[in-house]
Amino acid sequence: MSKVLIIGGGHAGANTAYALRKDSFDGEITIISDEGHLPYHRPPLSKDFLKQNMATEKLSFKPSNFYEEQNISINLNTRINAINLELSHAKAKDNLFDFDYLVFATGASPRLLPMENADAKNLFYLRRITDVLSIHESIGSAKNIVLIGGGYIGLEVASAMIELGLNVTILEAEDRILQRVTSPEVSKFYNDFHSKKGVEIICNAKIASLNAENKMINAVLLESGKSIAADIVLAGIGAIPNTQLADSIGLNCSNGIKTDKYCRTSIPNILAVGDCTSSFNALLNQELRLESVPNALAQSKIASSSIVGNELFNNEMPWFWSDQYDLKLQMAGLSSGYDECHIIGDIDLAEFIACYGKNGYLIAVDSVNQSKQFMLFKKALGNGFQLEMSLIKDKNFQPESIFSGSN
Template structure:
């Protein structure tokens, strides 16, 4: 009998793993289990093109619907897994069905962090992790409506930009002293803060949210620490995400703010792999581990798992990268700024076309944050992968091309 692979989670990571397994030569069974009613789709456009009506369900789909039956992939939608029986090598489905596996891949993703404050259960208090979430948010972004965005991270800024494009008002409420405080350097934070303000977004930083207030069960305001109430017609909570590692923890797998895996995406059970937002993984370029929430990471780990399962050579480690689109700005980030000593600006910040190079005390480039500067981003990825050191003067000199810097 053919060996069976069960993939729990039909998001970007799980859907990609199923396809990559077939590409890598897996001929056994593949069952892909998802709790949503639709096949795997792209999530980054949910805060941008989908909200603005520039994307369709077909354009979001990772692959055409016919791909799954044509590839011999059993797709089980609107189905959840309640438990893993490691000894019996089976998963228990929500309806009570027991589904055996030879190899299990956990691609359970992450869930939005909730605010443990009064009023968080009011109607109109929204989050953004799924297509259904995006539809609810889209309905709230009518012209003239006022959206309160709790949390000034990338999702919050992207949604604020989409709200303005749709004619809605937006106010961002952030408890830290600046937007993007946990994911960007102060210079980049200030650039995006100023750009959003010029587009009509109100931004309040250093503000603690105490409660959400409502009228007849519908949210109408955000009460902050000084007693003020910021009026709104809807509120988006974007204060981070929590890895969905509950199944793994209950099954006794090693977890540490995510499912612990190696560079083959393998857990401490040789029959179980984990990929995507739910994992804590090695970051070999930086000599540490971490949890990366990004499509590139989901794809890299899907490839790692598929190659390991199919006996293919391990893929080379990739430089982590991320992106965010806001208005006509494209931010592309290569690498992670661990252990950096200085930041060097290449280009013109005031013109909205620049890159920030994060260097160690020996000049090694750890990360590059590029705004409307795709050549710096692409060159930066090559430089980071090679662990190359650069001088401030050479980075700042625009007569030196990125091709020369990366050579």
């Protein structure tokens, strides 16, 4: 009987196990997780769970009896430290785990702030349930929170903290928030929206130092001379793929564990899924490292298919969502390299879709509170439709016409 060992019990790892059972794999499945909680949804950590609107148990994908029923062995608080390829086993502190197939689902870790006092007790990162529980302990007595980084994590936390009544400052090193992921138009929309809610956003912010006493930061000092009072500091400055273990056995890694479109690594019986990968996407004909739930879910099905001998491969259009206040941002496609941006809808009403074109064709959309229309664009992009920007820019264009053919 074949044995599949999955290192990591996040979205990608747990869903690989579920997919294997759905694909009628009847061998042994073992998930190893160095966290103390059953596999859980990470997105609420910067949203409802951070706002204390959600019980910890609600985060779990499945109740514990599900794993028993499906005969999936799950080992919590267990960290794999080494792998022996000759003997086909992985080593934790007190245990050895055999495998025929090994799946890396080790995720990513927050990029750490490289400065003095970054080890203060009131400086947080946001990746795990335990991070949020520690933040909760500090929120009660806090007035001022300083968020380092104006990406999704920073902005989602800003929205949660404003709702909890804190004074919020975002420090962004670039000249606009969300610079890495969206256009100036959409960045400006989010900048204005947060500012109206009371968030102070400082772009081009260069941090000079973190002022601390007894391991507690009380102010963040900028090179401009400005000092910002802080009871809590949270750094959301990106994530780094967890590839150390993969590196140690000679897997090909570069900004993630490299895989082909079947989620196979450079060693035949070893696969990799989720945030830890840089994987070949056949639809876009390029390697991508994506940090998103849809990517983790898609790759887990592909890895399972590869193990059971089916032929599923990665040709998914990347997509993502972010919730801030009552704004639902949904993004599909890759907008990098776009040469025109056309807005459909009304930015002032917070109901619009930014359509990105390259060489005359649509390559990506960012949608705010336009979920129905977004789904049409996502489907069209995912199916490889060549949508002309001239059509989209026509004042009579209706996204519904993409599939009804009425335009």
